[in-house]
Amino acid sequence: MAFDKLDRFIEKKSVKAYSLPNFDSMQVLGVSNQVGIAITDHKKSKDLSKYQLIEEGDFAYNPYRINVGSIGLVPKGVKGLVSPAYVVFKTKNSLLPELLFDFLKSADGLFQIAKYARGTVRKSLRFNDLCQIEMQIPPIDIQRSILRKKESVQVEINEFKTELTHQQTLLKKLRQQILQEAIEGKLTAEWRQQNPDVEPASELLARIQAEKNQLVKDKKIKKQKPLPPINEEEKPFSLPEGWEWCRIWDVAELITSGSRDWAKYYADEGAIFVTMGNLSKDSYRLRMNKVRYVKAPLNSEGSRTKLQEGDLLISITGDVGNLGVIPKGFGEAYINQHTCMLRYMPECRRQYYLEVMRSPFAKWQYNAPQRGIKNSFRLGDVGEMLLPLPPAKEQYVIAEKVKYLTSLCDQLEAQITDNQTHAEQLMQAVLREAFSHSSGQQNQEAVNA
Known part of the structure; x- marks a missing residue:
């Protein structure tokens, strides 16, 4: 043609x-x-x-x-x-x-x-x-034939896309269920039966408290205010034997945020200024496609909000609960007043604690006390969040289980994405084939004539 x-x-x-x-x-x-x-x-x-x-x-x-x-x-x-x-x-x-x-x-x-x-x-x-x-x-009658074929295929493609969307919804729920079962101890029930003599979480808490007391004595951190006791009504689910309920402040070295005066330090280059836009939903990977820089002040504000490897960042205004973790080799970086920086005690800088903070249980806590038109989650709210604490050895096992199951979810998601791409390509192929067929049909009609 x-x-x-x-x-x-x-x-x-x-x-x-x-x-x-x-x-x-x-x-x-x-x-x-x-x-x-x-x-x-x-x-x-x-x-x-x-x-x-x-x-x-x-x-x-x-x-x-x-x-x-x-x-x-x-x-x-x-x-x-x-x-x-x-x-x-x-x-x-x-x-x-x-x-x-x-x-x-x-x-x-x-x-x-x-x-x-x-x-x-x-x-x-x-x-x-x-x-x-x-x-x-092609002639108009062939165009109508092409259109009918395209519409027929489009119905099938739409049904296929609907099914893919349903699969994505189920996969998202599965990811959340994995995290929730992890922090409830359900992923490691068999492991506990095989390892009944591990050090309980109560001893881990006592050791962390002793370390914090020493840091206070050495004037490296401030003495924190007494935390409210955890009553039975606050506990949303039962914990396995050897686990303990605690608050984030029980296992944290520092919880802070930046001030409101960082705008005057903006610069074209310098230290990275991490904002809420760099944080992720349902993940703790930083999104650095857009980066802002600052020339940090040489005062207490600069040193207080300077980020370190392993610091967990949490958005505390607007879309509360978006997360980010400072990776190794990130370089000098700071935050503003809309972002909380949570620095765990050295013995708690493990993957398990990151998984807790993106679990459905954590999201429920982020949403519970929000205040005001823009929504806000105070630093005190972060410190008082509940955390189900497993024994130290079990934390490693939980993290590995979550990593493995998440990798399977990633493979499923990649397959769904490939299928979506194939669905889009199918319609283009149908149209190309239809035009090609119509061209061949016209040529054959000319030969017969």
């Missing part, structure tokens, strides 16, 4: 709003590369008179963003206005708009859009440039 330029199959539209009755009451629409045509509150002007009408079957695109797939086809029953900066057009009767839309969103279509776009710093595709794009366009 030969390639045809789009100029024979499309025509530009430009119906201004001022020519329409009651245009001020019409909905304003926008275009994105994710959802296509959508209602938007974003208006470039309060005066809508120069906006353009779009209705069912029309195309609209931003000339400067069509290269990333930002084009929309107006669905049935939709009518509204778009910015005058948009290009609006429609297909003629010889080309089904659905097929053109699929083509322009495909890899081949995006390649041609990039080919015909103009500009140096910021490229744009004007309507005349769009008309130069070439596409294989």
Whole structure:
């Protein structure tokens, strides 16, 4: 099948709003590369008179963003206005708009859009440039056949995607269940039966307290205020024999946050300034795609909030409970007032304590005492959080169990992601095959003639 330029199959539209009755009451629409045509509150002007009408079957695109797939086809029953900066057009009767839309969103279509776009710093595709794009366009009856096949396959793909989404939901629940069963001792029940004589957690707590007392005596840390006793009503589940309930302050060396005055220390280079945006949900990996730097002050504020390897960071305003752990070799870094820094005692700087703080039980505690419109979780709340404490040796076993089970979850998630990619590629393959088949069908008809 030969390639045809789009100029024979499309025509530009430009119906201004001022020519329409009651245009001020019409909905304003926008275009994105994710959802296509959508209602938007974003208006470039309060005066809508120069906006353009779009209705069912029309195309609209931003000339400067069509290269990333930002084009929309107006669905049935939709009518509204778009910015005058948009290009609006429609297909003629010889080309089904659905097929053109699929083509322009495909890899081949995006390649041609990039080919015909103009500009140096910021490229744009004007309507005349769009008309130069070439596409294989079969007769209208074959187009309808292609569309029916595409819609049939789309139903199957949508069902497949729904199942994949369901699998992702179940996998997320499984990850949370693994963490919850870990901190309740359920993952290591068999291990405890095989190792009945391990040192109980009560002795670990006593040893940590003695170490903290020495640090206070050496004036390396301040003496903490007495913690409220843990009553039976606070305990949400029973612990295995040898475990103990304690509060975070019982096993912490330092709990603090930054001050509000760090803005004056911002710089283009220097020490890393970790903010809430660098923390993760359901994980303790730092997201460092965006990094801010500071020239730290040479005072107590600088030394107090300077981060160390193994420090656990917790967001305490807004989206409370996002986490991050300072890795080895991270370099000089600091935090602001929206982030809590939790530094465990040396004997407690282990993986188990990190897993506790991202478990469903920890999330429940993050959410329980939040205050104010923006939500807040005070440093005192962090220190008073409950922690189920296993014997020291069992902590290592729990961490290994969680690591192994999490790796299995990672493998399942990778398979789901691959299947999602394959689902997206399937539709493109169906369209390519359909056009190729239609080309072959036309050629055979010409031979028979």
